[in-house]
Amino acid sequence: MxxxxxxxxxxxxxxxxxxxxxxxxxxxxxxxxxxxxxxxxxxxxxxxxxxxxxxxxxxxxxxxxxxxxxxxxxxxxxxxxxxxxxxxxxxxxxxxxxxxxxxxxxxxxxxxxxxxxxxxxxxxxxxxxxxSASLAAQREKGLAVLLLERGYDSDIAARAPWLLMGAKTLSYAVNMAALRHAHHQGADDVIFTSGDGLVLEGPTSSVLLAHVSDDSGVPLKRLITPHLDTGILPGTTQGALFAAAQEAGWELGYGPLTPADLLDADAVWLISSLRLLAPVTTIDGKEIGTAAIRAELTAELSALLATTL
Missing domain, CATH: 3.30.470.10 (Aminotransferase class 4, branched-chain amino acid transferase, N-terminal domain)
Structure with missing residues (x-):
């Protein structure tokens, strides 16, 4: 209906x-x-x-x-x-x-x-x-994701405002084509990268990653998302989660991020207003973190996100 x-x-x-x-x-x-x-x-x-x-x-x-x-x-x-x-x-x-x-x-x-x-x-x-019932399912089982190049360098928004980067327009044919390509390859979703190798966003979502320890193994709680001057759409749900996470003691950061940063993370999510927080299980076939850490962090952050809904 x-x-x-x-x-x-x-x-x-x-x-x-x-x-x-x-x-x-x-x-x-x-x-x-x-x-x-x-x-x-x-x-x-x-x-x-x-x-x-x-x-x-x-x-x-x-x-x-x-x-x-x-x-x-x-x-x-x-x-x-x-x-x-x-x-x-x-x-x-x-x-x-x-x-x-x-x-x-x-x-x-x-x-x-x-x-x-x-x-x-x-x-x-x-x-x-x-x-859609499929959105709730994605929150539960997680997503296998492919990295796909969007075809623009990360500074294109400033150089070519007529491309409408950062505006939520009805021109979603490319985004839907990217999702179909991922499905043909056996994946669930896509994370776009720029021509100069930076992480951007999903076709219908923002990208979020977490670290729970630094390079020396010292525990921490840090959330990072790509910075907005690459022309990506500001995520309303990502912004709400960041506000709640900061109050809960998480450190917050904005890119630039590269694919290597995603693969090195303890957890990665695609986050949007309808799907909410969906964990990424693999990127280009490589597992992100471990199932136990993904589940623990997803539960913690989903609870924080629920306080904003």
Whole structure:
């Protein structure tokens, strides 16, 4: 079941539409050119998580693309309408106190396009749908990952802003092609690297690694993620986890990171708003850390992440 709500000036709280019938014009540039932006967030028990961070990132993406979109208050009203309509049509037991955490979760997507060609009228809508069961499975079993070169050097964002690096656009064909390539090779996901050999991000996730001892064996607790000036998308979930981990005594760091840093880590994760924290078991067939350490660290950090949800 998917709930659809359009942001419509004639309906301040959003206009509920039938998601099972066509609603977008075939001339909409989001369809014909991928000319648009989006955000995906998790909602639990009808409450969207990290909504301010997602709305802020949506605004940055819109500014990067010179795309005029509704303001945050209009989006929030439409999100509330969509979640209310979704809850009204959800199975009765999904709201029960004893229901599993997964059954209480749903995916909220915010989408805005440049609208029909020549109309100068952007199209914006919200959808709410169930969380894919495969995402929960990835949190449990972990991911076999391939390193793939993205094709750009790490300084491309500063040299070529028209490439829209760091904006969350609808142009995801390359990301999806990378995932299909990984699946054909028997892997689950991808970590992109730059042309000059730095670790970037996953097609739909941020990269995170941990060390629990230094080079001399002295215990420590350190989390590291690639730095943002390589043009990667700022991760809202990574940012929330870093804040919680810092309060819990973890040291935090930002790259630059190389593939060798990943292989040397005690644990590596792909982290996103929907998948949350998924441990990487292998990279290019090489095991990362040990199963016991991965499980221990994943449990600890997942508990910290849960405090932010």
């Amino acid at each position: 998917t709930t659809l709500v359009f942001l419509d000036p004639a309906h301040p709280a959003g206009r509920v539409a039938d998601a099972t019938v066509p609603n977008i014009l075939v001339t909409d540039q989001g369809l014909t050119r991928g000319d648009g932006i989006f955000e995906s967030m998790l909602a639990i028990d009808g409450e969207p998580r990290k909504i301010r961070a997602h709305l802020d990132r949506l605004a940055v993406s819109a500014s990067t693309m010179d795309l005029l979109i509704p303001d945050a208050g209009v989006w929030q009203a439409a999100i509330t309408t969509a979640l209310t309509a979704y809850a009204a049509g959800a199975p009765e037991d999904s709201a029960d106190h004893g229901a599993s955490n997964e059954s209480r979760q749903c995916v909220v997507r915010l989408i805005a396009t440049r609208g029909p060609e020549g109309a100068n009228s952007p199209t914006a809508w919200v959808t709410v749908s169930p969380v």
